[in-house]
Amino acid sequence: MKIAVMGYGTVGSGVVEVIESHQNTISKGTNGQTMEVAKILDLRDFPGDPHETLFTKDFNDILNDDEIKVVAETMGGVNPAFDFTMKLLKSGKSVVSSNKELVAQKGPELLRAAEESGANYLFEASVGGGIPIIRPMSQCLIANNIEGVAGILNGTTNFILTKMIEDGMTFADALKLAQDNGFAEKDPTADVEGFDACRKVCILASLAFGKHVYPNQVATEGITNITLEDVSYIASAKGVIKLLGQIKYINENKIAAFVSPAVVFNGSQLASVNGVNNAILVRGDAVGDVCFYGPGAGKLPTASAVVADMVDCVKHINRKKFFGWGEGAEDYVADYKECLQMPFYVRAKASENKIKAAFGEVKFLSRIGQPSDEKAFITDIMTQNELEKKLEGFEVINIIKVTNY
Amino acid sequence: MKIAVMGYGTVGSGVVEVIESHQNTISKGTNGQTMEVAKILDLRDFPGDPHETLFTKDFNDILNDDEIKVVAETMGGVNPAFDFTMKLLKSGKSVVSSNKELVAQKGPELLRAAEESGANYLFEASVGGGIPIIRPMSQCLIANNIEGVAGILNGTTNFILTKMIEDGMTFADALKLAQDNGFAEKDPTADVEGFDACRKVCILASLAFGKHVYPNQVATEGITNITLEDVSYIASAKGVIKLLGQIKYINENKIAAFVSPAVVFNGSQLASVNGVNNAILVRGDAVGDVCFYGPGAGKLPTASAVVADMVDCVKHINRKKFFGWGEGAEDYVADYKECLQMPFYVRAKASENKIKAAFGEVKFLSRIGQPSDEKAFITDIMTQNELEKKLEGFEVINIIKVTNY
Numbered sequence: 001m002k003i004a005v006m007g008y009g010t011v012g013s014g015v016v017e018v019i020e021s022h023q024n025t026i027s028k029g030t031n032g033q034t035m036e037v038a039k040i041l042d043l044r045d046f047p048g049d050p051h052e053t054l055f056t057k058d059f060n061d062i063l064n065d066d067e068i069k070v071v072a073e074t075m076g077g078v079n080p081a082f083d084f085t086m087k088l089l090k091s092g093k094s095v096v097s098s099n100k101e102l103v104a105q106k107g108p109e110l111l112r113a114a115e116e117s118g119a120n121y122l123f124e125a126s127v128g129g130g131i132p133i134i135r136p137m138s139q140c141l142i143a144n145n146i147e148g149v150a151g152i153l154n155g156t157t158n159f160i161l162t163k164m165i166e167d168g169m170t171f172a173d174a175l176k177l178a179q180d181n182g183f184a185e186k187d188p189t190a191d192v193e194g195f196d197a198c199r200k201v202c203i204l205a206s207l208a209f210g211k212h213v214y215p216n217q218v219a220t221e222g223i224t225n226i227t228l229e230d231v232s233y234i235a236s237a238k239g240v241i242k243l244l245g246q247i248k249y250i251n252e253n254k255i256a257a258f259v260s261p262a263v264v265f266n267g268s269q270l271a272s273v274n275g276v277n278n279a280i281l282v283r284g285d286a287v288g289d290v291c292f293y294g295p296g297a298g299k300l301p302t303a304s305a306v307v308a309d310m311v312d313c314v315k316h317i318n319r320k321k322f323f324g325w326g327e328g329a330e331d332y333v334a335d336y337k338e339c340l341q342m343p344f345y346v347r348a349k350a351s352e353n354k355i356k357a358a359f360g361e362v363k364f365l366s367r368i369g370q371p372s373d374e375k376a377f378i379t380d381i382m383t384q385n386e387l388e389k390k391l392e393g394f395e396v397i398n399i400i401k402v403t404n405y
Numbered sequence: 406m407k408i409a410v411m412g413y414g415t416v417g418s419g420v421v422e423v424i425e426s427h428q429n430t431i432s433k434g435t436n437g438q439t440m441e442v443a444k445i446l447d448l449r450d451f452p453g454d455p456h457e458t459l460f461t462k463d464f465n466d467i468l469n470d471d472e473i474k475v476v477a478e479t480m481g482g483v484n485p486a487f488d489f490t491m492k493l494l495k496s497g498k499s500v501v502s503s504n505k506e507l508v509a510q511k512g513p514e515l516l517r518a519a520e521e522s523g524a525n526y527l528f529e530a531s532v533g534g535g536i537p538i539i540r541p542m543s544q545c546l547i548a549n550n551i552e553g554v555a556g557i558l559n560g561t562t563n564f565i566l567t568k569m570i571e572d573g574m575t576f577a578d579a580l581k582l583a584q585d586n587g588f589a590e591k592d593p594t595a596d597v598e599g600f601d602a603c604r605k606v607c608i609l610a611s612l613a614f615g616k617h618v619y620p621n622q623v624a625t626e627g628i629t630n631i632t633l634e635d636v637s638y639i640a641s642a643k644g645v646i647k648l649l650g651q652i653k654y655i656n657e658n659k660i661a662a663f664v665s666p667a668v669v670f671n672g673s674q675l676a677s678v679n680g681v682n683n684a685i686l687v688r689g690d691a692v693g694d695v696c697f698y699g700p701g702a703g704k705l706p707t708a709s710a711v712v713a714d715m716v717d718c719v720k721h722i723n724r725k726k727f728f729g730w731g732e733g734a735e736d737y738v739a740d741y742k743e744c745l746q747m748p749f750y751v752r753a754k755a756s757e758n759k760i761k762a763a764f765g766e767v768k769f770l771s772r773i774g775q776p777s778d779e780k781a782f783i784t785d786i787m788t789q790n791e792l793e794k795k796l797e798g799f800e801v802i803n804i805i806k807v808t809n810y
Contacts, residue, residue: 018548019548022549022550024550025549025550026547028547028615029548050479092549104576124545130691130692130693132537132541132695133627135540135541135545136537137714139537139540139716140529140537140540140713141537141709142430142434142713142716143423143424143427143431143434143709143710143716144427144430144666145427145429145430152809168506178781210433267677267679269677269678271676271677272672272677285705286427286535286709287700287706287709288535288699288700288703289699289700290535290536290537290696290697290700291698291699292697292698293674293697293698294692294693294694294695294696295692295695298693300690300691300692301509301691301692303548303691304549304689304692305545305548305692307547307548307734308544308545308546308547311544311548312544351637399796
């Protein structure tokens with residue numbers, strides 16, 4: 001079967017490479033059909049590339065080619081990927097995407113268009129790179145009411161935090177190392193401020209609970225406020241700081257969804273996820289906790305997830321894969337500060353007595369070089385609004401949520 | 406749709422419970438169809454059970470009921486489960502199984518019968534309990550050449566090893582605790598000797614490489630020789646002992662597959678899998694290492710995997726799910742002692758000089774209370790046959806394989 005690839009960057013060129021080098025395994029998945037890359041859309045020139053004859057700069061060359069039934073969209077960004085994807089789906093071609101930004105922003109519209117034309121729109125690679133998560137969640141865990149999801153969804157920030165925790169590097173040094181290694185962009189905002197993780201939370205939440213969540217509904221906090229002092233205090237409590245995307249079921253019409261640094265205690269499967277790896281923990285009422293771990297990004301891992309979706313499209317060429325995922329609502333995502341109870345790590349300039357007067361008995365933490373007027377402690381469970389009320393009049397240095405995953 | 410359950414033990418009763426309590430999520434997966442438990446086969450009586458009217462002791466009541474299209478086989482054991490499953494598949498009914506012994510012993514015959522009648526035979530619950538692994542491996546990782554699989558596949562032995570490692574309990578005490586907690590049978594042989602893990606290795610190997618592996622082809626070693634002394638030595642090297650099932654690709658006509666204790670170094674996702682949990686790590690040439698973690702047994706986790714397969718059968722009622730898995734061959738599984746190279750942990754009564762003369766420079770380990778004539782060390786990579794030749798004339802206390810997962 002002929003396929004096309006839109007966007008010949010890291011992931012797109014990986015898709016072409018994986019297809020060409022894995023015809024054997026692919027044909028096992030497609031009942032013997034091969035996959036042939038017939039067109040590659042990119043505005044750039046790639047002189048000397050062995051696929052030179054396949055390149056086009058005109059999207060219509062793909063749209064109007066009746067032999068191309070499945071297209072990989074690995075362009076990234078909302079525009080023009082949205083317009084192209086929409087036209088392809090409406091014409092009955094299936095589209096496979098690694099573009100988390102597009103799925104998070106426009107998922108419901110694209111899924112509806114696919115629904116109407118009978119094409120498939122799949123996006124396993126948009127969350128967790130090569131880690132199988134969308135299919136396991138939507139199929140293998142179908143006999144569960146999902147209670148919550150917590151994920152380490154961004155490799156760049158996990159690399160930075162790992163370097164801070166294991167090697168005592170400062171945030172700035174760890175970021176620079178990530179940039180030098182190609183794990184972070186020159187402008188690292190989307191990663192370190194949590195925006196990338198936020199998009200993946202949107203996709204996971206939509207999938208877990210069947211209603212779309214938009215990025216602007218997800219309270220998002222990055223890791224730029226995390227210091228080595230916080231890392232030390234939390235190590236003394238046998239925990240680590242991770243940037244987590246968290247989703248909690250509240251009721252049929254309400255969930256909580258947020259991205260923030262979080263204290264994860266050792267013993268959790270999330271605590272041992274290091275470097276650029278990702279992991280997604282799903283808590284179901286029947287299964288308990290299951291966790292999916294692996295490379296969250298990278299050329300071939302992500303490409304292998306894109307190609308697996310393409311195989312599925314080839315196999316289901318005249319059939320619809322069902323995704324139960326509709327429009328959300330403005331009040332669908334609750335204010336987690338008001339409705340979720342959890343313990344908090346607090347670092348403040350305050351006396352033990354003042355802290356005990358406000359919080360009762362708490363667990364105090366320690367670090368080497370701790371100034372006598374600085375205290376760090378972990379509170380009982382409460383909402384963040386309650387916490388902030390109790391902390392009125394305190395000189396707070398940092399607050400980090402404590403997760404129960 | 407009407408379904409039946411054969412075997413009303415822990416898993417079977419869990420299946421009935423999950424179906425009844427999850428109609429909402431189930432109907433999402435089946436495009437709106439409900440699932441109704443119409444018959445339960447068990448030779449025992451369950452007086453007072455709310456499903457009393459559904460029980461039958463006659464298998465033909467299920468076989469001859471044309472309305473029943475999907476059957477869960479949660480009986481365990483090869484007989485009579487094999488006979489029943491065969492008859493159901495031949496009659497065109499789909500069967501879903503949690504019975505690893507049956508799948509490991511009779512998988513190819515049953516898959517062929519399903520193939521011929523157009524029914525489905527699915528068994529997600531037979532490996533890793535509630536952990537999604539079969540579908541992710543066969544679908545999500547299709548664009549990979551799988552290089553190897555390593556799994557903690559037995560919760561009982563992992564519980565025992567965790568207690569030895571974390572609490573310094575002896576094997577005997579940890580086994581007793583497991584029995585008291587219901588994690589181990591009165592006769593623990595199948596668990597502690599690795600037979601249960603062996604069956605799961607057969608299923609994973611068959612799935613990963615498309616040819617069936619039988620239990621008698623898998624060299625299997627349990628954990629009864631592991632002592633607290635070994636645990637201490639390996640802790641000094643920042644590692645832990647786990648009972649691993651390992652599968653390695655050698656070439657198109659040959660794999661290695663074995664079950665044994667193995668040294669796993671901290672930092673591996675397998676090292677932090679504690680208690681009765683399981684984890685399966687899959688190494689693909691494109692994706693790298695991905696790992697699936699969760700409860701490897703238990704009533705509701707396993708039941709939730711069975712029901713997910715039943716949902717898939719309902720959805721695919723007139724369609725075949727494709728599994729690329731044929732008969733193996735007698736010489737398909739290589740002698741790993743001859744063809745696989747790895748480092749080994751060796752504990753022996755010997756001098757450093759004698760060890761250096763045989764092995765060159767090695768990494769010596771230490772433990773509190775180490776006798777002066779006892780040494781423990783980790784070798785360079787070599788085959789086990791090479792190792793055993795080098796150790797001729799040594800008074801060896803224990804040898805444990807070191808894994809590279």
